[in-house]
Amino acid sequence: MQKPVETCVQTVAVPENEGRRDFIKKGASLLGAASLMALVPPGVRQGAWAAGSDAPEKTEIRVGFIPLTDCASVVMAAVQGFDKKYGIKIIPTKEASWAAVRDKLVNGELDAAHVLYGLIYGVQVGVGGAKKNMANLMTLSRNGQAITLSSQLKDKGVTDGASLRTLMTKEKREYTFAQTFPTGTHAMWLYYWLAANGINPFSEAKSVVIPPPQMVANMRVGNMDGFCVGEPWNARAIFDKIGFTAATSQDIWKDHPEKILGTTAEWVAKHPNSARALVAAVLEASRFIDTSANRRQVAQVIADKSYVNTTEEVIEGRFLGHYDNGLGRKWEDPNMMKFHEDGAVNFPYLSDGMWFLTQHKRWGLLKDEPDYLAVAKKVNQIEIYKQAATLAKVNVPKDAMRTSKLMDGVVWDGKNPKAYAAGFKIKA
Numbered sequence: 001m002q003k004p005v006e007t008c009v010q011t012v013a014v015p016e017n018e019g020r021r022d023f024i025k026k027g028a029s030l031l032g033a034a035s036l037m038a039l040v041p042p043g044v045r046q047g048a049w050a051a052g053s054d055a056p057e058k059t060e061i062r063v064g065f066i067p068l069t070d071c072a073s074v075v076m077a078a079v080q081g082f083d084k085k086y087g088i089k090i091i092p093t094k095e096a097s098w099a100a101v102r103d104k105l106v107n108g109e110l111d112a113a114h115v116l117y118g119l120i121y122g123v124q125v126g127v128g129g130a131k132k133n134m135a136n137l138m139t140l141s142r143n144g145q146a147i148t149l150s151s152q153l154k155d156k157g158v159t160d161g162a163s164l165r166t167l168m169t170k171e172k173r174e175y176t177f178a179q180t181f182p183t184g185t186h187a188m189w190l191y192y193w194l195a196a197n198g199i200n201p202f203s204e205a206k207s208v209v210i211p212p213p214q215m216v217a218n219m220r221v222g223n224m225d226g227f228c229v230g231e232p233w234n235a236r237a238i239f240d241k242i243g244f245t246a247a248t249s250q251d252i253w254k255d256h257p258e259k260i261l262g263t264t265a266e267w268v269a270k271h272p273n274s275a276r277a278l279v280a281a282v283l284e285a286s287r288f289i290d291t292s293a294n295r296r297q298v299a300q301v302i303a304d305k306s307y308v309n310t311t312e313e314v315i316e317g318r319f320l321g322h323y324d325n326g327l328g329r330k331w332e333d334p335n336m337m338k339f340h341e342d343g344a345v346n347f348p349y350l351s352d353g354m355w356f357l358t359q360h361k362r363w364g365l366l367k368d369e370p371d372y373l374a375v376a377k378k379v380n381q382i383e384i385y386k387q388a389a390t391l392a393k394v395n396v397p398k399d400a401m402r403t404s405k406l407m408d409g410v411v412w413d414g415k416n417p418k419a420y421a422a423g424f425k426i427k428a
Contacts, residue, residue, distance in 0.1 A: 056087050056274040063261075063278075064095045064104060064113035067213050067308045068230040069315055070141040070259045072298050073339050074114045075307055077285035085284070086277035086391070094306070097211040098181040105264060106132050111271075112263040112278060114140060118356040120262040122183030124379050125357070127365045133265035136353065136380045137279050138346045138388075140259040140286070144318065144337025145186060145249035146234035147193055149226040150219055151242055159327055160246055161197030168199060177201070178210045178218065178227035185258055188359045189249045190228035195426040196252075196408040202363070202428060213309070219243055230258070231337065232308065232315045237326075239314055244326030250335040253406045257352040258337075268381060275381070279388035283346060287394070290340035295320055343394040348380035351401040351414030358412075358421040364428030372417035 061083075065071035071092075077083050078090040093110060095101050098119055104110040106123065117136070124134045149158060156171075158164045168175055177194070179187040191201040201207055210218055215233045218224060220242050228249075237243035249256060261282055268275045289298050299319050303312040317324065321336035338345050353376040360366045382400060389396050403413040412420060 054273040054276070056277045057271045058111070058274045059087060060089045060091060061111045061274060061278055062091045062093050062109075064093045064101050064110040064115070065307075066095055066098065066101065066114065066211070067310075068114075068259075069232050069302065069308065069319055070144060070230055070337060070339075071114045071307065072289050072302050073140050073282050073285045074261070075302055076288060076298060077281045079301055080285060080288060082281040082284040082288070083277075086281050088274060088277045088281065090278070090281065092307070098184060102130060102181075105134075105262065106130055108264075108267075111267060111274075112137065112261055114259050115262040116181055116184035116186070117257050117260050117352065118183040118185055118188055118360070119181050120260060121353055121356045121375070121379065122360065122365070124375060125360070125366060125370055127183050127360060134379055135263050135265045135268045135275075136348050137261040137263060137268075137275060138282065138348055138385050139257050139352065140261055140282070140339065140346070142255050142258055142338045142345050143248070143250040143335050145189060145228065145230045145258060146245045147190060147226060147228045147247045147249075148215075148219070148234045148237045148243040149246045150222075150224070151244065152222075153225055154244055154327070158246075159244075161193060161199075164246070165198050168204065174206055175204075176206045176208060176224045178208050178215060178224045178229075180212050180229055181209060183356070183360060183365060185249075185256075185356075186228040186230070188356065189252050189256075191359070191363060192406065193228075193247055193252050195424065196406075198426070200426050216240060216242065231318050232310055235318050236310060236314050238324060241326075245323075246325075248323070248333070248335075250333070251407060253404060254335050255338075255404070257349070257355075260348070265378075268384065272384065275384050276388045276391070279385055280391040283340075283343070283388060283392040283394050286340040286346055287342075287392075290338060290345075340394075343389055343396060346385075346389075346394070347397050347400075348382060348385055349397075349400055349402050350376040350380055350382075351403075351412070353380050354414050354417050355412055358417050361421040362424055362427045369418055373414075 063074050065074050075092050078092050083090040101113045101115055120134045123130050158167050179190050194201045212229050215227045215229045216236050288294055299316040300312050302308050303315050321333050323333045324330045354372040357370055357372050386396050401414045405411050
């Protein structure tokens with residue numbers, strides 16, 4: 001994003017002798033901002049932010065989060081003081097639901113948020129009523145969600161998607177599955193998994209929305225047959241012996257995008273330096289978390305009642321890659337929740353954003369065909385991200401598109417999103 005001329009003038013540092021600095025200062029008063037920038041060498045203008053000389057327009061930044069393990073990078077950016085390094089103070093703000101996060105972003109009560117990828121895209125295109133130009137500053141995490149089915153289904157022989165399909169064919173009734181937001185990641189993983197197992201998530205099942213921290217309590221009283229949510233609530237269901245893991249989200253799509261650092265396009269336009277500083281601070285926190293020696297410390301911090309509010313033990317297992325599906329299988333998952341991988345996790349790939357739009361179209365949430373690539377280019381703030389990555393010394397991928405194969409063998413590469421969205425056998 002182009003920085004305002006006056007911002008650059010106030011902060012630019014010219015690495016030459018005192019005489020030149022005096023000349024530039026005098027030039028500012030005589031010629032005005034636009035003329036001054038013409039006097040500063042292009043390389044210096046471009047490099048000003050890289051030297052950390054662009055002061056944030058807003059120094060206290062309220063960042064909303066939902067009590068989930070993958071809020072860790074936002075929390076640790078504040079707890080470890082990575083925000084101070086970039087001249088800002090991150091104020092983590094615990095929220096009750098994704099709907100609350102959406103509303104507070106749209107009306108400006110929050111500056112940014114740890115938020116579902118698909119939620120930001122849904123608001124951008126007006127799914128569900130709210131419509132506003134949104135911004136994805138970076139991806140916060142990959143993997144680490146799951147689909148939990150109830151112990152009552154296990155007692156009837158269900159252990160996976162295939163056996164669930166068999167039971168649903170045999171025992172006709174209303175089967176209810178919960179997700180956390182209609183356009184969000186958990187809804188898309190749930191729908192994709194059900195459909196890949198031959199179950200239409202709309203005509204053959206009922207889908208309900210429940211906030212993440214309330215999933216376990218609702219399953220305990222029998223309000224649903226299964227749910228898709230982020231950790232630690234899948235692990236909590238197993239810990240409480242009320243459910244089991246039928247699939248992890250990395251089973252559905254290895255290295256899928258999950259939460260993002262989202263805000264409005266208006267906020268970025270008004271605060272480009274603050275946005276860049278925020279991304280840089282969270283990148284540093286992401287790198288800290290993905291250093292294996294730090295993960296137990298992070299689990300201890302985010303387990304606190306101020307954040308996730310559960311026992312450290314429930315968070316730590318899957319956070320360290322130690323998986324137990326509640327059916328007797330235990331394994332070490334190399335595709336556990338990831339936060340950094342030298343920036344490979346964090347880059348806002350255009351193809352990732354486009355994928356959510358294809359699923360919104362597939363399930364009838366979008367009536368009209370969007371310009372998939374144009375929307376992604378508008379939402380994903382690649383230039384801000386690149387600048388922040390330079391500040392934090394994080395590598396940037398060469399290509400803004402990536403290729404993935406999902407659980408049903410279908411390849412997604414972003415090249416023909418319209419055909420991809422229309423190509424599924426089971427859809428709305």
